Amino acid sequence: MLKLVFRAGISKRAYSAKAVKLTVETYPNLQRGDYGTLEESDLTRFRSILGDSSVFVDDIEGYNEDQMRKYRGQSQVVLKPKTTSQVSEIVKHCNDRKLAICPQGGNTGLVGGSVPVFDEVVVSLSGMSQIRSFDETSGILKVDAGCILESTDQFLAEKGYIFPLDLGAKGSCQIGGNVATNAGGLRLLRYGSLHGSVLGIEAVLPDGTVFDSMHSLRKDNTGYDLKQLFIGSEGTLGIITGVSVLCPARPKAVNVAFLGVESYEAVQDTFSKAKRELSEILSAFEFMDRESQVVNKKFLKAPHPLAEGSDEIPEYPFYILIETSGSNKEHDDAKLEQFLETSMEDGTILDGTVSQDEAQTRTLWAWREGISEASQIEGGVYKYDVSLPLSKLYDLVIAARERLREANLIGETDEYPVVDPVGYGHVGDGNLHLNVCVRRYTKEVEKVLEPFIYEWISQHHGSISAEHGLGFQKKNYVHYSKSDVEIAMMKDLKRHYDPNGILNPYKYI
Structure with a gap:
């Protein structure tokens, strides 16, 4: 059985001292904003709020560097609050002093959005990791922002539910960060985006005010749906401290098929057929080119699922992973078997294998999920x-x-x-x-x-x-996706709620 361990975020304990250039060295035209400079009196204030054990000034390089090892900031302090009120006090002090803040979750982002650019104060949410409540009738979960996605899903599994988001970085990423970046994940096809499943948010605004919409009603048509402002805002409008999310029932039967096809056109044809014939049980449809499998094999150091005893990767140009999930195993097995049989007969699918147990399911998913790190x-x-x-x-x-x-x-x-x-x-x-x-x-x-x-x-x-998201990497290119009117509205929102520009500067827009 293949066991895959993901290291999707920098380990704060196992940080490598290998040099990564400072972001300001890589991008010498960057200019530091008109912000205050950290002083000893600020550290004294932070310690009075958090206690000495939650204010870090030594061995913090792992918080300054992104997991891609492309960007590195120069923060001099990392704060780890445990409550929303502590976050509020920190932000209010920083706003009064005009100290820039970099909110940070699991630091698994891919666009440089979760690390400082200059000397921003890092506010890590990892100390806020409590499950606040779970309603086993409605499936409504309320959690702190620092809860790890995988641990939260394990909690839900014991209750017969599933978190409506799954990522390769699930062992490191935090739910607050997932919401702040509007992470999509592997099963958006089945469960939709966080814009639909998040029912409420608690967030600290740039002046320290606490925004609280954690009431968790599925239907509330009274005015603007303000929580949506924070989903995908990447910590620029507020620091998310709590999330209320609607969790679906956990499927009782899960099947995974790993397939080889001859072209990207065959990928599209297989998807169209899967939507028609697997319909309500189709939970994921992933595609991978052969090059991705070559690099993943170097990383996994394991036989490819379609190799049939060979140490080589089959010469199929494209691969597909299909997952079905439902409540009736016999029904699901029959539908998947019929789909694969007819697809092989008409030549759409050239080769394939189906998981027989949970261990094989994890193995097949590893050949998709491992690509990012590989x-x-x-x-x-x-x-x-x-x-x-x-x-x-x-x-x-x-x-x-x-x-x-x-x-x-x-x-x-x-x-x-x-x-x-x-x-x-x-x-x-x-x-x-x-x-x-x-x-x-x-x-x-x-x-x-x-x-x-x-x-x-x-x-x-x-x-x-x-x-x-956009983060640091894509902030200058947003106009390729958004109109001038949309960008102007985004900037207006930022100026209104964060006039000092202290929350996650140099990012987003």
Whole structure:
């Protein structure tokens, strides 16, 4: 049985001292905003709020550096509040002193949104990890923002429920951060986005005021739905401290099929057929190109699911992972078997395997979930999480690969910075993950990729960010997805609620 351990966030205890360039060294044109500078009197105030044990000034490099090892800030202090009132007092003090703040959850973000750029005060929510309540009749869960996604789902599993979000980084990411970035995850096809499943939010506004909509009514049509402002706002309008979410019943039967097909057109055909024939039990439909499986094999060091005893990866250009989940195993098994049988007969699917137990289910998912971390195995990765019309989804990978080849940046030897781009993602919601695997980060590669990728996406009516937000990486490119009117409204909201601009500056817009 394959056991996969995800290290999706930097371990605060196991931080490597390997040098990562400061963000301000990589981007020398950056200018620090007109913010206050941390003084000893500020540390004294923070200690009076939190106690000495929750104010950290030593060994905090892991909080300054993102998990991609691309960005590194210069924060001098990390604060770990345990209550919403403590967060409120911290933010009020920082606002009065005009000290910039970087809210941080599990630090598993991919766009540099969860780490400081300059010397912002890091407010880590990891100390707020309590499950506040769970209603076993309605399925409504109320949690602190610092609850780990995987641990929360394990709690729900004991009650017969499931958290409506699943990510490869579930062992490290925190629910507050998931909501702040509007994470989409692996089963959005079945359970929808957090905009629908989050019923209420508790957040501390930039002046220290506590916004509380945790009343958890599924239907409330009285005025603006203000909680939606915080979902996907990346800590720029408030620090999320609590979340109320509607959790569905946990499926009693889960099947996973791992398939090989000959083209991206076959991926689309299989998806169309799956929607028709598997309909209500279809919970995930993921696709992966062969390049993603090659890099993942280096990472997992295990036989490929379709290798049939060989140590090689089969020559299928594309792979599909289908998950079904429901309440009747015999019914689900029969539907999946019929779907696979007819798809093999008509040649849409060339090869495949179906999990026989929970261990095999985890193994098959590892060949999809492991790609993100595997992409960094050669040294680094430029990640682009985007959405596009389904017919154009993989064309972006082809376009990026051709552009890098034209620039003579891809090669098999160390003299080339780029190893290869890989493509995979959630077909059900048109979400592509383009990972450009590199041996080292260079401005030359970045200039070839950006803004080319964003321009290509805009020309094909897509979005430059599907689920990981804008952060630092994409803040200058939001106009490729949003109109001038939309950007102006976003800026107006930021200025209104955060006139001093202290919350997560240098990010978003």
